[in-house]
Amino acid sequence: MDSEDQRLVVIMGAGRHGRNAADIFRWMNYPILGFLDDTKERGSKVVGVEVLGGFTEAHDPELLRRAAIHVAIGNSNIRRALAEAVTAHGGALCSAIHPTAVISPYAKLGDGLFIAPYVRLASQCTIGTGCILDPYCTIGGDSTLGPFSMLAAHCSLVAGSQVGAGSFLGTHVAVLGVSIGAHSVVGAGSVVTRDLPDNIRAFGTPAKVQGPADWSRPPV
Numbered sequence: 001m002d003s004e005d006q007r008l009v010v011i012m013g014a015g016r017h018g019r020n021a022a023d024i025f026r027w028m029n030y031p032i033l034g035f036l037d038d039t040k041e042r043g044s045k046v047v048g049v050e051v052l053g054g055f056t057e058a059h060d061p062e063l064l065r066r067a068a069i070h071v072a073i074g075n076s077n078i079r080r081a082l083a084e085a086v087t088a089h090g091g092a093l094c095s096a097i098h099p100t101a102v103i104s105p106y107a108k109l110g111d112g113l114f115i116a117p118y119v120r121l122a123s124q125c126t127i128g129t130g131c132i133l134d135p136y137c138t139i140g141g142d143s144t145l146g147p148f149s150m151l152a153a154h155c156s157l158v159a160g161s162q163v164g165a166g167s168f169l170g171t172h173v174a175v176l177g178v179s180i181g182a183h184s185v186v187g188a189g190s191v192v193t194r195d196l197p198d199n200i201r202a203f204g205t206p207a208k209v210q211g212p213a214d215w216s217r218p219p220v
Ligand SMILES: CC(C)(COP(=O)(O)OP(=O)(O)OC[C@H]1O[C@@H](n2cnc3c(N)ncnc32)[C@H](O)[C@@H]1OP(=O)(O)O)[C@@H](O)C(=O)NCCC(=O)NCCS
Pocket: 152, 153, 169, 170, 171, 185, 186, 187, 188, 189, 190, 201, 202, 203, 204, 210, 219, 220
């Protein structure tokens, strides 16, 4: 792979999230080779970027040689499955990180992240692979966000908070140094004052468990 080729990006998903990722790669001055999306016509354009084909094109060794892949799908389970298929085929995941994000050099970052404008990541926080952090999220020191989780805009994990893999926190959720399990959904505006388990749906101030998480419909 020559150094020119290494800078190309292919975005999987040309929906709302994919369009936001394209904006960020443009702000980063990364050339975008195209989108992959099963629901869009090959050769069509979305925000001026060509749709190269469907998701399975991301298994093409020639494409993976030319470009790194950014998976821009809001649903955590689908995002994980697509990302894992890319890496299983030898591809590299790349992150979309807006230049206004303020990231400690001591933050530990996974691959394939989406980090929106004005995100703040404090020293020695850990962000797992494939996470999405929308605008104005703040992650305090020694906090951990598990892989393929998503924080909607204005979420705050105060220092020492833990969120398990594949969880979704709605907009304006505050986690006060406690733990949320894996694959859980926390509703918009909640204040999480006590640990929450895996696979639940919770909301309120303080956040209370309402029942099991329902991943058959998107929490967004
Ligand atoms: C929590 C959530 C996932 C839905 O949970 P749900 O149990 O399926 O909720 P329903 O829509 O069936 O509503 C059930 C009740 O809970 C209430 N409720 C729903 N979400 C709530 C929230 N975040 N905070 C407080 N109450 C909430 C509803 O008002 C309703 O009350 P009612 O029975 O008195 O009318 C959803 O409301 C939510 O907050 N999603 C996050 C949205 C978001 O931030 N998106 C970011 C964009 S990327």
